[in-house]
Amino acid sequence: MSALLRLHNVSKSFRGLSAVTSVSLAVEPGAIVALIGPNGAGKTTLFNLVAGALRPDSGEIHFNGARIDGLRPDQVCGAGIGRTFQIVKPFAGLSVLDNVVVGALKRATGVAEAKRHGANIIAQLGLRPKGDWPASALTLPDQKRLEVARALATRPKLLLLDEVMAGLRPTECDEMVALFREINRREGLTILLVEHVMRAIMALAHSVLVLHHGEVIAQDAPAQVVRNPSVLDCYLGEDTEL
Amino acid sequence: MNPRAAYLLAALGALLLVLPFVADSYLISLATLILYLAYTGQAWNLMMGFAGQLSLGHALYLGVGAYGAAALYHHFGIGPWAGMWLAIALCVSLAASLGFLAFRYGISGVYFTLLTIAFAEFARIGFDHFNWVGGSGGLFLKVAQRDQIDIFNLRGTPVMFYYVMLALAAGAFALCAWCLQSRPGYYWRAIRENEEAAEALGIDALRWKMLAIVSSAAMTALAGVFWAFYYNNLFPEQIFSIGRSIEIILGPIIGGIGTLAGPILGAALLTLIADGATELVAALGWDVPGVKQLIYGIILFAVVVFLPQGIWPALARKLNLSK
Numbered sequence: 001m002s003a004l005l006r007l008h009n010v011s012k013s014f015r016g017l018s019a020v021t022s023v024s025l026a027v028e029p030g031a032i033v034a035l036i037g038p039n040g041a042g043k044t045t046l047f048n049l050v051a052g053a054l055r056p057d058s059g060e061i062h063f064n065g066a067r068i069d070g071l072r073p074d075q076v077c078g079a080g081i082g083r084t085f086q087i088v089k090p091f092a093g094l095s096v097l098d099n100v101v102v103g104a105l106k107r108a109t110g111v112a113e114a115k116r117h118g119a120n121i122i123a124q125l126g127l128r129p130k131g132d133w134p135a136s137a138l139t140l141p142d143q144k145r146l147e148v149a150r151a152l153a154t155r156p157k158l159l160l161l162d163e164v165m166a167g168l169r170p171t172e173c174d175e176m177v178a179l180f181r182e183i184n185r186r187e188g189l190t191i192l193l194v195e196h197v198m199r200a201i202m203a204l205a206h207s208v209l210v211l212h213h214g215e216v217i218a219q220d221a222p223a224q225v226v227r228n229p230s231v232l233d234c235y236l237g238e239d240t241e242l
Numbered sequence: 243m244n245p246r247a248a249y250l251l252a253a254l255g256a257l258l259l260v261l262p263f264v265a266d267s268y269l270i271s272l273a274t275l276i277l278y279l280a281y282t283g284q285a286w287n288l289m290m291g292f293a294g295q296l297s298l299g300h301a302l303y304l305g306v307g308a309y310g311a312a313a314l315y316h317h318f319g320i321g322p323w324a325g326m327w328l329a330i331a332l333c334v335s336l337a338a339s340l341g342f343l344a345f346r347y348g349i350s351g352v353y354f355t356l357l358t359i360a361f362a363e364f365a366r367i368g369f370d371h372f373n374w375v376g377g378s379g380g381l382f383l384k385v386a387q388r389d390q391i392d393i394f395n396l397r398g399t400p401v402m403f404y405y406v407m408l409a410l411a412a413g414a415f416a417l418c419a420w421c422l423q424s425r426p427g428y429y430w431r432a433i434r435e436n437e438e439a440a441e442a443l444g445i446d447a448l449r450w451k452m453l454a455i456v457s458s459a460a461m462t463a464l465a466g467v468f469w470a471f472y473y474n475n476l477f478p479e480q481i482f483s484i485g486r487s488i489e490i491i492l493g494p495i496i497g498g499i500g501t502l503a504g505p506i507l508g509a510a511l512l513t514l515i516a517d518g519a520t521e522l523v524a525a526l527g528w529d530v531p532g533v534k535q536l537i538y539g540i541i542l543f544a545v546v547v548f549l550p551q552g553i554w555p556a557l558a559r560k561l562n563l564s565k
Contacts, residue, residue, distance in 0.1 A: 051442065077444035085442070091435035093500075102432040106444035111424055154444055 003062075004029040004190050005050065005158055010059030010069075011214075012045055019045040021214040022059070027158070032184055032191045034201045034222070037211035038235050043194040044086055046211070047160050050192075051083045052076035064157060077106060082156030084147035086163045086194070090135035097122060097131040099146055103153030118153055124179065125149045141168050145176075152183070161193035165200045177203045198226075198236075210235065247563045258408055262401045270404050274472075276513045277407040278465060283493035283505030284414040285461035290491070291500030292418075292427060293454035294434025296355045299362030301486035303333040303459040306365060307466025308476055312383055313375045315471075321395040322467050329463040336361065337459030341452045359484065366482030376476070383474040396471040403472050410468065411506075414461060419502055430454055431500075462490075492538060496545045498552025507554050512538060 003026035012020045020042040027033050035043050048054040050061060052073040061069040068076055077083075082103075091099050100121050104114035122128050125145040130138065135146060144164045151159060161180075165173050177200050183189050195201050201208060201222060208225040210218040212234045218225055225231055258277075262270055282300065289295050310332045311325030340361050344354045370378040391398035396406070421427045429450045432440040437447050470476055480486070497508025516534040523530050530536075549556050557563075 053438070053442075072446070073438075073441040074444045074446045077442060083442050085439065089436045089439035091432050091439065093435050094431055098428065098431075102428050102440070102445075103443045105425055105428055111428065114428075150439075150443060 002029075003027060004031075004064060005192065006062045007046075007050070008060045008062070010046075010049060010056045010061060012042075012049055012054060012056050018214050020049065020056075023211075023214070023216055024059075025209060025216060025219070027190060027192055029157075029190055030184070030188045032180070032193070032204055032206045034205035034208045035192065035194045035211060036196070036201065036208060036225075036235065041211040041235075042214040043211055044162060045214075047083065047162055047192075047194060050076070051081060051160060077154055077156075080155075080157035081160060082151035082154045082158070083160040084144075084151050084162050084164055086166075088140070088143040088147050090138070090143050090146055092134065092136035094135060095131065096127055096133050096135055096138065096146060099135050100149045100153045103150040106154040114153075118149075121149045121153050124152075124183075126175070141172060144168070148176075156189070158190045158192065161191060161195070163194055163196065165195055165197040168197075170199065173197060173200050174203070176200070180204055202226075244563060246561070247558075250563070255412070262404055267400055270400050272513060272517060274400065274404045274407050276509050277404070277411040278468065279489070279493050279509035279513060280506040281407065281411040281414050282462055282465045282490045283497070283509055284411070284418055285458050285465065286490050287494040287499065287501075287505050288418055288421065288461070289454045289458035291494060291504070292421065292434065293430035293451055295451060295454060297358040297455075297458070298355050298484070298487050298491070299358030299360070300458075300462050300490045301482050301484070302336065302358070302362040302365050303462035304466040304469065304486060304490070305362075305369065305476075305478070305481040306332050306336060307463030308470040308481055309369065309375050309381065309466075310463070311467040312381055312470035312476055315395070316375075316381060316383060322471055323394065323396075326464060326467045329467050330460045333459040333463035333466075334456050337455045338452065341455040345448050345451045359487075362482055362484065362487060366478050369478035369482060372478075378478060380475055380477040382476075383470065385474050396468075403468075407468060410464060415502065415506070417461075422502065426450070426453065434500075492542060494552075496541060496553060498554035501552065501554045501558075503558070504552050504554040507557070508552070511553070512541065515541065 005027040007023055007025050009022045009024055010020060011022050023046065035046065037043055045054065049056050052071050052075065056069050060067060063079055063081060066079065068079055091102065097118055100118035101111065101114045104117040108114035108117060122131055125148060127142065127145055127149060130142065135143065138146060144167065148161070148164055165176060168176060180191060181204065184191060205222050208220060208222050209216055210225060210231050218228050218231050220228065226236060261273055265273065282304065286297065286300050289297055307329035310329040311322050314320040314325040314328060315322065340357060343349070344357055349357060369375065375381045391402050393402065429445050432443065432445060433447050433450060441447050492512055493508030494505040495508065496512060497506065498504030516537045519533055519537045523533050545553060
């Protein structure tokens with residue numbers, strides 16, 4: 001078991017409607033894996049299963065050598081998985097820095113240390129000038145950055161990114177991609193991302209998993225996936241330009 | 243804390259320390275009431291203002307704390323310094339049961355609030371029929387000579403009670419100030435703002451909400467002990483009434499929920515204005531029963547409409563006290 005994250009036959013249905021069907025996948029340490037697929041394919045459900053927000057009906061999830069399905073979200077975070085939310089959930093009444101400090105406290109011995117760590121993180125995300133702002137005053141792209149900053153502050157081994165590029169301008173998107181590549185290279189952070197922005201996926205992902213109707217229909221390098229006929233058929237479309 | 247706020251706090255502390263040397267007995271009783279409301283407001287605010295859990299049943303902890311210590315004293319002659327531990331233990335167990343029931347089984351928001359009211363009402367009805375502590379007829383403590391201070395049994399002059407309440411209020415303020423700057427304060431506020439996000443950041447929401455409700459209850463229990471020995475009489479209809487719970491929360495709401503100074507400012511404003519109005523009405527010879535409640539209502543209405551964050555945040559900005 002060399003994979004950092006391994007899903008084995010994981011299924012989840014809601015009131016009989018199958019959202020994720022017998023999905024097996026493995027994410028190697030240090031990899032950047034993108035999860036793509038049409039709306040309703042089960043991407044966010046899969047994230048919630050890994051993050052402990054949902055419990056699988058069947059199957060097993062292993063992380064870093066230990067079984068994590070059935071753990072609470074805070075325990076999954078403790079095990080070393082950080083996540084962002086597709087619909088941002090900032091602590092609106094707290095300052096930008098305090099939002100990140102909450103995350104940093106997970107591995108810090110005290111508030112002073114968490115503040116130092118938090119200040120470093122918001123600087124990396126370009127949020128330092130807005131550190132004192134209430135999080136509610138941030139624009140949506142900045143709130144997406146804050147999601148990432150908070151998750152990074154918990155010092156995860158695996159980062160789950162749920163559509164953090166959506167709504168960013170192309171240049172902002174490229175900056176975010178550069179940041180993730182940098183953290184991945186420097187710290188060996190493993191990343192699993194759900195994304196629709198193909199520009200980001202092509203630049204960032206080492207491999208791409210395609211989910212359709214709750215099942216994995218393809219797994220390949222980005223350049224191959226975009227030529228895969230079944231992927232073009234269900235998701236990207238014939239005339240996708242990249 | 244910014245230096246101006248520190249000076250202001252020091253000045254307030256000094257003023258409160260020397261107050262009994264310059265004030266008459268009426269003013270001391272008024273100040274004691276303000277400190278009592280500031281203290282209970284601080285306790286409620288820890289749970290609502292910090293952790294976002296709305297309790298409308300804090301009279302439960304006030305009453306159980308009061309009855310616990312008073313019954314020990316009345317039946318066995320055990321003084322409040324020992325009795326307060328019973329009061330705290332009883333209130334902590336009640337709060338822990340209520341909290342676990344609600345937080346473990348996903349009773350949140352308005353349903354949680356209804357549960358807090360229900361617990362307080364259960365207690366009111368239960369104590370009405372609890373004859374060992376007097377039932378609805380009330381429990382009365384022997385009134386000792388008012389001029390001799392017996393600090394071990396908390397019998398003594400109004401000035402002694404004033405200083406006891408001052409110590410409690412100062413302690414609660416310090417505790418809340420410490421909480422806000424440390425892990426509990428960050429975690430509680432995170433849970434208040436967005437519980438799901440807090441959990442994703444590694445916070446065990448159940449555990450921290452339990453800590454909030456239990457701490458708040460323990461603090462309120464002490465106010466109950468004070469109440470019992472200060473007033474020397476306890477009636478279930480009075481101490482467990484919803485009006486008592488609302489009295490506790492008015493100060494922080496008017497002063498500013500989630501702030502440190504809010505409960506103190508709110509308690510002072512409410513008490514002084516309501517008392518001033520009562521005096522005025524009496525001086526004018528009018529007969530207006532319930533003028534105090536009327537004034538509370540008007541102030542609450544004005545604050546909710548014009549300063550929904552409470553008076554303190556706006557005042558702090560005006561005085562340049564927020565950093």
